[in-house]
Amino acid sequence: MNLKLNHLYSQNLNIYGDLGNIIAFKYKAEKAGINLYVSHTEIGEEISEADIYFIGGGQDQDQILVYEDLLRHKGFILNEVEKGKVFLLICGGYQLFGKYFVDGEGNALKGLSILDLETNSPDSKVSSRCIGNIVAQLNSGFIKHWDVDASFSKYIVGFENHGGQTKLLTDQVKPIGEVIKGFGNNSTDKVEGCFYKNIIGSYMHGSFLPKNPHITNAILKKALLQKYNDVTFENLYEGEEKKAHQLILMRSGF
Amino acid sequence: MLSLIIVKAVLICIRTFTKYSGTALPGLIVETYFPKTFEKLLRNIKHMVLVTGTNGKTTTSRMLCHLLKKNNVGFISNPSGSNLLRGIASTLAENSDIAGNIKTNLAVFEIEEASLPKLTGIIRPDIIIVTNIFRDQLDAYGEIDKTYQYLKEGIEKSDNPRLILNADDERVRSLRNFSKNEVDLISFEKAYLRHIKFENRESKNTATNIKACEIRNVEVHKDLGISFDLSYGEGKIKKIATLSPGFHNAFNASAAIISFDSLSKLGVVKANKPDTSLSDFKPPFGRGEIIKVGNTKFQILLFKNPAGANLNLHLLESVQKREAVFLILNDNTADGKDVSWIWDCDFTLLKNLNFKNVYISGTRAFDLALRLKYEGIEVSQVDGNAHKILDLILKENFDMVYVLPTYTAMLSVRGLLSQHTGVKEIWKH
Numbered sequence: 216m217n218l219k220l221n222h223l224y225s226q227n228l229n230i231y232g233d234l235g236n237i238i239a240f241k242y243k244a245e246k247a248g249i250n251l252y253v254s255h256t257e258i259g260e261e262i263s264e265a266d267i268y269f270i271g272g273g274q275d276q277d278q279i280l281v282y283e284d285l286l287r288h289k290g291f292i293l294n295e296v297e298k299g300k301v302f303l304l305i306c307g308g309y310q311l312f313g314k315y316f317v318d319g320e321g322n323a324l325k326g327l328s329i330l331d332l333e334t335n336s337p338d339s340k341v342s343s344r345c346i347g348n349i350v351a352q353l354n355s356g357f358i359k360h361w362d363v364d365a366s367f368s369k370y371i372v373g374f375e376n377h378g379g380q381t382k383l384l385t386d387q388v389k390p391i392g393e394v395i396k397g398f399g400n401n402s403t404d405k406v407e408g409c410f411y412k413n414i415i416g417s418y419m420h421g422s423f424l425p426k427n428p429h430i431t432n433a434i435l436k437k438a439l440l441q442k443y444n445d446v447t448f449e450n451l452y453e454g455e456e457k458k459a460h461q462l463i464l465m466r467s468g469f
Numbered sequence: 470m471l472s473l474i475i476v477k478a479v480l481i482c483i484r485t486f487t488k489y490s491g492t493a494l495p496g497l498i499v500e501t502y503f504p505k506t507f508e509k510l511l512r513n514i515k516h517m518v519l520v521t522g523t524n525g526k527t528t529t530s531r532m533l534c535h536l537l538k539k540n541n542v543g544f545i546s547n548p549s550g551s552n553l554l555r556g557i558a559s560t561l562a563e564n565s566d567i568a569g570n571i572k573t574n575l576a577v578f579e580i581e582e583a584s585l586p587k588l589t590g591i592i593r594p595d596i597i598i599v600t601n602i603f604r605d606q607l608d609a610y611g612e613i614d615k616t617y618q619y620l621k622e623g624i625e626k627s628d629n630p631r632l633i634l635n636a637d638d639e640r641v642r643s644l645r646n647f648s649k650n651e652v653d654l655i656s657f658e659k660a661y662l663r664h665i666k667f668e669n670r671e672s673k674n675t676a677t678n679i680k681a682c683e684i685r686n687v688e689v690h691k692d693l694g695i696s697f698d699l700s701y702g703e704g705k706i707k708k709i710a711t712l713s714p715g716f717h718n719a720f721n722a723s724a725a726i727i728s729f730d731s732l733s734k735l736g737v738v739k740a741n742k743p744d745t746s747l748s749d750f751k752p753p754f755g756r757g758e759i760i761k762v763g764n765t766k767f768q769i770l771l772f773k774n775p776a777g778a779n780l781n782l783h784l785l786e787s788v789q790k791r792e793a794v795f796l797i798l799n800d801n802t803a804d805g806k807d808v809s810w811i812w813d814c815d816f817t818l819l820k821n822l823n824f825k826n827v828y829i830s831g832t833r834a835f836d837l838a839l840r841l842k843y844e845g846i847e848v849s850q851v852d853g854n855a856h857k858i859l860d861l862i863l864k865e866n867f868d869m870v871y872v873l874p875t876y877t878a879m880l881s882v883r884g885l886l887s888q889h890t891g892v893k894e895i896w897k898h
Contacts, residue, residue: 346807426839462833
C-alpha cells in the first residue's frame with residue numbers, strides 16, 4: 216500500500232520540532248508496511264496532491280508570509296477536505312484554517328475559513344503565551360470518528376507554546392479532548408484542538424505524533440481507508456513510545 | 470555605601486554557610502533594591518566588552534579573558550552561566566570596595582540576549598560581540614525574531630559600539646547597520662557552512678565601516694582541537710590553534726582575538742608585543758573540557774539546541790575510536806522545558822558514526838530514546854538516573870566517552886564525576 220504525505224510550507228512553518236511529526240509518519244508507516252512518499256510545498260509553488268497534508272507552526276513573520284500564499288490555494292484545499300483527505304494542522308497551521316487570526320502585533324488576518332474558529336491575541340487571563348506540558352482526555356466522538364486505539368491511551372500529551380487564543384464557534388468543529396493539564400485552545404474553555412471531517416487541528420508540539428502513536432496509527436489507517444477498499448491495519452507500538460507518553464501523564468498526577 | 474555593605478555581607482554569608490557560590494543572589498539584591506548602586510558601579514567601569522548570542526558566549530568571553538590574563542591586563546568578568554543582569558551585578562558588588570570603587574577599568578561580560586538592552590540602557594560598551602542567533606529555549610523567548618529585536622535594541626542603545634559579528638548568520642550580519650563604528654564581520658570559507666543551518670533573512674547593508682575577516686584552512690585534530698588561518702585587516706593572516714573542539718570554535722577564537730586587538734588599540738592592553746596565542750587555553754566547563762576518572766576520559770560537549778547539537782555530532786566524525794557516547798536530556802528551566810528541539814537535530818549524523826555504545830539518561834531520557842529509535846539507532850542502556858549509567862560506563866574501562874548533556878545535566882554529570890576526581894567548581898573558573 217502507498218500513501219503520499221505533503222508537508223506544506225516546511226521551510227516557513229517548522230518551529231518547535233514539527234519535523235518530529237514527519238519522522239513519526241515515516242517510521243510508523245514503514246512498520247505498518249506502507250510505502251510513504253513525502254513531498255514538500257513551499258511558498259509560491261503549486262500544491263501536489265496527497266493523501267495526508269501536514270502544516271506546522273511558525274513565527275509570526277513566517278505565518279504572515281504563508282497566510283498570503285495559502286489563500287491562493289483555498290479552492291484546492293476545500294476540494295481535498297470535501298473528498299475526505301486527511302489534514303494534520305499544528306498551531307500556526309491550525310490557526311490559518313480558521314476564520315481569522317490576530318498575530319503578535321495585533322493585526323487581524325483572514326484565514327481560510329474552512330474551520331469555524333477564530334484566534335485572538337492573549338486576553339488578560341494569560342500573561343503572554345500558553346506555554347508548558349499539556350494533557351487532554353480524548354472525546355468519545357473523536358475516538359469514534361478516528362477509530363483511535365484507546366487501549367493504548369485515552370489521552371494525548373504534548374508541549375504547547377502559543378500566544379493565540381482559539382475559540383471554536385459552532386458545532387461544525389468539535390474539540391479533540393478535554394484539557395486535564397495546560398491550556399489547549401485558550402485559557403478558559405479547557406478544550407484542546409478540533410476535528411472536522413478528516414482534519415485534525417491541535418496546539419500540541421513537542422512533537423505531537425511521536426508521543427501519541429495511537430494518533431499516528433489512526434491517521435495512517437484513515438488515510439488508507441480513503442484510498443483502499445480492503446484495509447487491514449494492526450496498531451503497533453514501541454516501548455519507547457509508551458514510556459515517553461506515560462512520563463507526561465505521570466507528571467500530571469496519573 | 471550601605472547597599473554594598475549589605476550585599477557584601479550576604480555574599481560572605483552565602484560562601485561561609487552554604488555550598489553555593491553566590492553568583493546570583495547578591496546581584497539580585499543590588500539589581501532589585503539598589504538600582505542606583507548598580508548604575509553607579511557600572512559607570513565606574515571605563516571599558517567594557519559584551520559577548521552575546523545563542524551559542525559560544527562562554528567560550529568566546531573565556532578566550533578573551535585568557536588573553537587579557539596572559540598580558541597582565543586587569544579586568545573583571547562574570548562567572549559562566551551567570552549571564553543575566555544579576556550575575557553582572559554580583560560581579561560588580563564583589564569586586565568593589567564599600568565606597569563603590571572598582572580597581573580595574575575593564576569588564577568582560579557575557580550577557581544573555583534579552584538582558585543586553587537593559588544593560589546598554591545604562592552604560593555604553595566599547596565592543597559588542599554577537600556570535601549567532603539560533604533556536605534555543607523557545608519556551609522562554611517565544612520566537613527567535615524576538616531575540617533579534619533584543620540584540621538590535623541593545624546595540625542601538627549602545628551609541629555606536631564597535632561590533633564583532635558573525636557574517637554567515639544573516640540575522641546577526643544585519644546588525645551591522647545599527648552602529649556607525651567599525652564593524653568586524655567574521656565569516657567562514659564556504660565549505661565549512663555545510664553543517665550550520667543559519668536561519669537566513671536577507672538584509673540590506675547601510676554600514677560603511679566594515680572590516681571583513683575570513684576563517685580558512687580549519688583542521689580538526691585527533692584530540693578534536695583545531696588550527697586555522699584568520700585573514701583580517703590589510704591582508705594579515707594569523708595562524709591560530711586552540712583545544713576548544715570543533716571548527717565552529719574558530720569563530721569564537723577569532724572574535725576573542727579581534728576584540729583583544731581592539732582593546733590594544735584603545736590603549737587598554739599595555740604590552741608592546743602582546744601574546745595572542747590560544748594554544749594554552751583550556752576549554753571551559755562543558756564546552757569540550759575533559760575530565761579523567763581512572764583510565765577513562767570524559768569529554769563534555771554541551772547539548773542544548775539543534776544547531777549546537779548538530780555541530781557536536783558532526784565533530785565526532787573526527788573521532789577514530791568510537792567506543793561510547795552518553796546523551797543526557799533534562800527539561801529543567803535552564804535546559805528549556807520544551808524538549809521538542811531534539812526532533813530538529815540531525816541524528817543521522819550519530820547513526821552514521823556507529824558508536825559501539827550509546828547511553829541515554831536525563832529527566833526526559835525516554836523522549837530521547839524514542840527519538841533515536843525512530844532514527845534507527847541502537848541504544849545500549851536508558852536510565853533516568855545518570856548515576857547508574859555512569860557506574861555502568863566506569864565498569865567498561867573505556868578510553869574515551871563523549872558526553873552530550875543539556876545544561877543542568879552537564880552540571881550534575883560534572884558533580885557525579887567530581888566525586889571520583891577533583892573537578893573545580895564552575896564559579897572558580
